[in-house]
Amino acid sequence: MKDLTFGQYLPYDSFIHKSDPRTKLLLTLGLIVTAFVSFNFYSLGLVIVFTIMAMIVSKVPISFYLRSLKSIWFFVLLTAVLNVIYIKGDNLLFSFWIIKVYAEGIEKAIFIAIRIALLIFISSMLTYTTAPTALTDAIERLLSPLMKIGIDTHMFAMMMTIAIRFIPTLIEETNKIMSAQKARGANMDSGSLLSRVKAIIPILIPLLISSVRRAKELADAMECRCYHGGKGRTRMNSLKASWRDAVCTLSAGLLLAGVILLNVFL
Amino acid sequence: MILQTENLNYVYSEKTPFEKTAVKNVNIGIGENDFIGLIGHTGSGKSTLVQHLNGLLKPTSGKIYFEGKNIFDKDYDLNALRFKVGLVFQYPEYQLFDETVEKDIAFGPRNMGLSEEEISQRVEEAAHIVGLKPELLSKSPFDLSGGEKRRAAIAGVIAMRPRVLILDEPTAGLDPVGRNRILEMLKNYRQEHNTTVILVSHSMEDVAQVADKALVMNKGEVFMYDTVEKVFSHGEELEKIGLNVPYVTKIFAKLRANGVYVPTDVFTLDKAEKVLLKLLKREGKE
């Protein structure tokens, strides 16, 4: 757990942190769609400004957002390069060997790169500002109409909550077992492919065994507290929309309107 | 000095909201053949500190020397160090993985690249030291009892014949019999094999029973580092940081305060019994 990156909740105290997770989830999806339907530099610029403002409001240090980009910068670069090479247009800028670079290609590449970066920033903003349990709660509530057609959304959400809850535990456990085996001279970073695969066994087996043990313990603990699925279950913290959600929705609505106008008239 | 630390600091999740200084400015020297009890409240940084001593954790700042050499120098062989400074983790039974107890104990020696003959000799010896019956060696480690698993895991480190043996709470979660067996085993092992032992614990009784020196940690810092006798004579200060000296030591301190002449180095029931019997005999004669 040395490097916190993409997908980690950061408990700061901000306007966005306090908003309803349902609103945040829907607006995140909305914002991403908006970013992908901004067809010219003006509308995309508006989305960029909006996202940067939201990032500042979230009180999460900008360095965290940049860090979330670190793991995929190569992918962004690759997509951009492919666009530069493959997109054909009317304005040939230069060519060498079999590669022809058009102005349209460069423009397209810049658009794609900015959109992917925005996608990462926006979705990191959701996970940075929303506790995982609140997020699954929101998903359960948003999916609850599906209950009517016989899909057990509660079970789905519970499974997700448990899975998310145990990710940090599992990482911690893996680190501990790795350290313990390293203390006995296990070498995991060098050697042939075969020896590296073999080196995984002393980590994988204890991890599997402890996961099964944990699962059993958790099932017992849930049964002892009379867990019997979602039927008739009430909530301790029910989700309530507030003025914050109105503000969020309104500003997102204004953004969308602005983007459409800029798309059409410029 | 076999191990030394210099201004050791360690910070978890640096530069995030979860930032936590676990080890703060630690300067200690560990002598050859010392038996050190490392005590401290939960979260005082004991486990973090010992993971530096075999180079598993790299300090945020500060240095660690093994036999006078800086272990984080570029050309220092950290892997070889891990065989010389053996570390048994907290709840080591969860690291067992191989088909048989024998193979599991052999994991360390095999990583050292020893010959099969040497390996089996060491496995046998280590199993004997920790008191595992030979017939258990061919069983699956997952079929052992909790206490046996713990001893098998300790044997896995002892089989590397480390110069320094560090054990992180080896008695946690064991019953008094299991606890006693491990402590006595460590005491004998250290005497017979001339090794340095560091025992991490938050039980003063454990430390009193086996260690010569006590290193007390509080909130990541070294609070006291001296002989067990001297450390235990500061009962009140220890209580302030949430640690209790053994009950017998407390009672004997009260006796002394009331004018009964008793020595200051009574930490265990055995010793108390001997001292009191002697005292009664003397009074009988007078």
Ligand SMILES: Nc1ncnc2c1ncn2[C@@H]1O[C@H](COP(=O)(O)OP(=O)(O)OP(=O)(O)O)[C@@H](O)[C@H]1O
């Ligand atoms: N992997 C980690 N990530 C972040 N913080 C950690 C991690 N491990 C330990 N800490 C924190 O560092 C501090 C010292 O922990 P450490 O495990 O060294 O204490 P300890 O003295 O061994 O405690 P215990 O007696 O409970 O084993 C604690 O406050 C703990 O919360």
Ligand SMILES: [Mg+2]
């Ligand atoms: Mg510990």
